[in-house]
Amino acid sequence: MGNTVVQHGGTATTVADAGAAAHAVTKGSIIARIERLPANAMQVRARILIGAATFFDGFDVIVIAATLPLLIQKWGLTPGQVGFLIASGSIGQLIGAFLFPSLAERYGRVRSIAWSSGIIGLTSIACGFAPSFAVFVALRIVQGLGLGGELPVAATYINEITRAHGRGRFVLLYEIVFPIGLLASNALGAWIVPRFGWEAMYFIGGVPLVLFFLLRTLVPESPRWLGERGRMHEAGDALAAFEATVKQPLPPLGNLAEFEAMASRHPKRRRLDLIGPAYLKRTIAVALLWMTCGVLQYGLSTWLPTIYKTVYHAPLQLALNLAVAASVLGVLGSLTCALIVDKVGRKPVINWSFVLCAVSLVFAGVFVAQSVYVVATFCALALGFMACGFITAYVYTPELYPTSIRAFGCGLGGAWLKIAAIFAPALVGKTLMGGNMNVAFYALAVVPVVAAVAVHFMGIETKGKVLEQLEV
Structure with a gap:
């Protein structure tokens, strides 16, 4: 039977495909339809809106660095209180990474991302009105629930709506908004805080509240998740929303039999499988990958303005x-990574960026007695290389787990980051501010x-593999 082409609002599909979409949505056909999707306007919309949530995740997670010097002065904070203040957000983020x-x-x-954005x-807006140190810390813990939960779920969603070919580039060009958020927070903080006070930064950080109302109406749910839940009609509608643009x-559709076999080849996994024989090695690698990012992002970069001052x-x-x-x-490193990750592969990018990060930290320790510009240069290089590995984690981690436990696997990775973030600021800060800066840099390396x-x-x-091919 021939495949007659019909037009739907500028989109061409075949009658056979339309029938399949309406009457025979299966897990295999979901994979097949995603794999044939070229870049389209709905993917762009999803990347922009969910990217906005991720941007402000980066903005809000590091805003404490720009405001910390004034908060110390405002409330007369001791080093212990400063360490607790930095770690407080991470306590909430650890809970949010599981929740x-x-x-x-x-x-x-999509619903989870909307809730976390709200x-x-x-809470960011509320932080700007905090009357005391205790209230501010409590709000940071609550805000951490959303900050810890948004990133792993967003990374999961973007991976699930993207075909294998070019997935690394597509996901990382989305994920680059996180280090851009970090950059914007630092850049705006450098200009706004001295002129308008620390409160203004937290008012700007309240923008994600808008996404709570917009996301669910403007972005389709993950077809892979809907298929895994047996909601095939809704999965077909979500796919149609992408195809229509x-x-x-x-x-x-080609190789349907192959995709059907791929979808049914492995059993549905449970959360305990993350530490079972099938996925234990992957989970250990993910844990150390994310812990590294947590130690350096929170244990070093958060302290840098205070150290320099x-x-x-x-x-x-x-x-x-x-x-x-x-x-x-960090942004330049992330952009470079996005452009090469599909050619070079995930593992080489992570490994080389981390090794070069370590080398930069060693040099920071060697030249610690030099001027602030020398130390700042090596610290900047270290964080730039770290950013390459960090951003790759957002495409690599979701690829390692099946749909049934993908979001939770990403959350577990994020939880290790938050555990590191809770303890690293106090440990690193005590060493750095205690006159043993060279030792701290060597240990960080x-x-x-x-x-x-x-x-x-x-x-x-x-790299280059359909997500279901990576299941074991």
Whole structure:
């Protein structure tokens, strides 16, 4: 029977495909239809709106760095209180890293992202009105629920709506909004905080509240998740929403039998399988990968403006500007990674970026007695290389797990980051501010080396493969 082509609002599909979409949606056909999807306007919309949530996740998670010097002065905080303040958000993020992926597995990816965005925005605004240190810390813990939950679920969703070919580039060009959010937070903080006060930064961070109302009406749910839940009609509708924005004619569905076999080859996994024989090595590699990012992102970058100001006696404006420079390298490193990850592969990008990060930290320790500019240069290089590995984790981690436990697997990775983020600021801060800065830099250099070794020997290469091919 021939496949007669019909037009639907500028989209060409075949009668056979339309019938399949309406009457025979299966797990195999869901994979097949995603794999034939070219870039389209609905994917762009999803990437922009969910990218906005991820942007403000990055913005709000690091805003404490720009505001910390004034908060210390405002409330007369001791070093212990400063460490607790930095870690407080991570306490909530640790809970959120389990809570929202669990909600995503049960209620859907988009709904979970919307809920987390609402919490992020509402509590950020409330932080700007906090009357005391205790209230501010409590709000940061609550905000952490959303900050910890949004990233792993968003990464899961973007992976699930993307075909294998070019998935790394597509996902990482979306994920780059997170380091851009970090950069924007540092850059705006350097300009806004000295002029308008620390409160203004938290009011800006309230923008994600808007996404709570918009996401569910403007972005389709993950067809893969809907298919896994047996909601085939809704999966077909979600796929149709993506297909309806494709400008050129869609090719006929091919290799359906292969995709059906791929979809039914493995049993539905449970959360305990993450630490079972099938996935234990992957989970260990993921844990060390995310812990490294947590130690360096929260244990080092959060402290940098304060270190430059108190140890090297740099003016506040210069200290903030030097932190911005580190964020710029983070964005440039992430962009470079996005452009090469589909050609080079996930593992080489992670391993080389972490090794170069370690080398930069060693040099920071060697030249710690030099000027603030020398130390800031090596710290910026270290964070730039770290950003390459960090952003790759967002495409690599979801690829390692099946749909039934993908969001929770990503959340578990994020939880290790948050555990590191809870303890690293106090430990690193005590060493750095205690006059042993070279020791702190050498110790920090060991962390990415350990992660690189783990990923090399325990991880698998995932580039160019359909997500279901990677299941075991």
